[in-house]
Amino acid sequence: MIWWGRTGSRPAQKSRLRELSTPRQILASFSRILAVCVAGILLGLLLTFLAIERGTGIGTVEAGPWTYRPSIGTTEIDPYTRAMLARSGELPLGAAEGLSITARGDSAGATFDPGCDYVVAGAVPRARYWTLSVHSPEGDLVANAAGRYGFTSAEILRSADGGFEIIVAPRARPGNWLPNGNATRFVLVLRLYDTELDTRSAPLDGTALPRITKLRCR
Amino acid sequence: MNPTDRFLAAALLVFATLCVAGIVHIVAILAIPRLVEADPFARLSALTEPGRMQLLPRPAPGAPLPPFSDPAVARAVCLFDLSKTALRLAGTIDADRLLMLSFRTRDGHVFFALTDRAAVRRELNILVLSPSQLEEIETSAGTDEDAPQELRLVAPAVQGIVLVDAPSPLPGEWPGAEERVMRLRCEAEAIAVE
Numbered sequence: 001m002i003w004w005g006r007t008g009s010r011p012a013q014k015s016r017l018r019e020l021s022t023p024r025q026i027l028a029s030f031s032r033i034l035a036v037c038v039a040g041i042l043l044g045l046l047l048t049f050l051a052i053e054r055g056t057g058i059g060t061v062e063a064g065p066w067t068y069r070p071s072i073g074t075t076e077i078d079p080y081t082r083a084m085l086a087r088s089g090e091l092p093l094g095a096a097e098g099l100s101i102t103a104r105g106d107s108a109g110a111t112f113d114p115g116c117d118y119v120v121a122g123a124v125p126r127a128r129y130w131t132l133s134v135h136s137p138e139g140d141l142v143a144n145a146a147g148r149y150g151f152t153s154a155e156i157l158r159s160a161d162g163g164f165e166i167i168v169a170p171r172a173r174p175g176n177w178l179p180n181g182n183a184t185r186f187v188l189v190l191r192l193y194d195t196e197l198d199t200r201s202a203p204l205d206g207t208a209l210p211r212i213t214k215l216r217c218r
Numbered sequence: 219m220n221p222t223d224r225f226l227a228a229a230l231l232v233f234a235t236l237c238v239a240g241i242v243h244i245v246a247i248l249a250i251p252r253l254v255e256a257d258p259f260a261r262l263s264a265l266t267e268p269g270r271m272q273l274l275p276r277p278a279p280g281a282p283l284p285p286f287s288d289p290a291v292a293r294a295v296c297l298f299d300l301s302k303t304a305l306r307l308a309g310t311i312d313a314d315r316l317l318m319l320s321f322r323t324r325d326g327h328v329f330f331a332l333t334d335r336a337a338v339r340r341e342l343n344i345l346v347l348s349p350s351q352l353e354e355i356e357t358s359a360g361t362d363e364d365a366p367q368e369l370r371l372v373a374p375a376v377q378g379i380v381l382v383d384a385p386s387p388l389p390g391e392w393p394g395a396e397e398r399v400m401r402l403r404c405e406a407e408a409i410a411v412e
Contacts, residue, residue, distance in 0.1 A: 036234045039239075040236070040237070040239040040241075040242060041238065041239075041242050043235065043236075043242075044241065044242025044245075044246065045242060048242075048243050048247060052247075052250070073328050077327055080247060082327070083250040083251060085327070086251035086254045087250060089256075090284055091258055093320075094318075095328070096333065097320055100286070129316055133288065135286060138285060139284075139285020139287075140285065141277055141289055143279035149277070152290045152385065152387045152388070153387070189286060193318070194316060
């Protein structure tokens with residue numbers, strides 16, 4: 001590298017300038033600049049892909065296995081959420097309508113395995129109405145023979161103490177069975193309608209949301 | 219080149235690469251919304267036209283709906299184009315039955331939303347306007363006593379989307395939820411702008 005050389009005497013500098021001007025040196029410098037540009041572009045695009053497609057990162061808040069974007073239904077929407085919505089075409093809930101939160105894995109931190117059964121149980125923040133549904137990561141409903149795509153707060157079977165358990169499994173289970181069909185990948189979406197939560201001033205805590213526990217795998 | 223020079227040269231290359239990556243990342247994030255071929259307004263225009271309430275299909279696998287549509291919520295859409303007319307949304311709603319309205323720009327971002335709790339004596343009456351249309355109404359209006367009981371909403375863009383959502387808590391209540399979202403009238407309203 002010529003421009004990182006130590007400062008020398010004038011004759012030495014002239015000599016190095018002559019070195020730099022040789023075709024080989026010019027080609028080497030050009031190659032380095034090209035490599036930096038190509039590597040930078042690829043890295044920048046990879047970062048963009050991860051930020052947009054994985055649904056995590058800047059603009060996302062994690063609460064246990066659940067994630068949400070506080071700015072998504074507001075006029076102060078952040079550029080990452082704006083890009084994510086433009087890419088997906090999703091029409092999210094407005095902040096005054098409610099909050100949508102997504103789980104891509106269980107409470108132990110593992111991504112959902114379609115070969116396993118999961119139980120969703122615990123508290124749900126106060127809301128006038130809530131729903132829990134299974135989607136592909138792209139947002140499609142997951143086809144299944146039972147024709148059930150989710151549960152609502154009104155139809156769910158509860159225990160004597162008011163608690164509930166929803167079993168997410170490909171095969172029928174007693175109780176609140178939410179089939180995930182033959183999906184190779186799936187996510188759970190919990191929507192809290194007309195909730196008093198203000199997640200911009202007070203971020204949700206994972207303990208305020210249902211736990212997701214892996215039961216058994218085939 | 220001694221080891222220090224080599225290290226500094228490598229560090230410079232890494233730093234330059236990270237700078238380029240950061241610039242590309244920021245430019246890409248900001249450019250994506252502009253590069254999308256069909257925004258939500260364009261997609262919904264295939265189903266309806268501005269100034270008309272249109273019931274969307276019931277969510278099901280493969281249905282032509284926006285991703286992550288709630289399978290337990292009936293939805294109607296009304297597009298607006300304020301270049302020539304304003305848009306009026308009005309109707310009587312059920313007491314204590316959740317109904318949600320969201321007003322969006324053509325790329326789907328919410329600029330205003332409300333629920334049935336905002337209704338006055340079960341009546342919703344909302345006029346969506348451009349800034350010039352609002353100015354025209356205010357200058358031509360008489361006394362405050364003559365003013366209708368309406369919510370005037372200035373849209374940040376000429377074109378946009380209004381979504382009306384009603385939950386169906388039980389599967390058998392779906393027809394009722396569809397009826398509730400379609401009960402609201404959505405129509406273009408002429409406002410003379412000088």
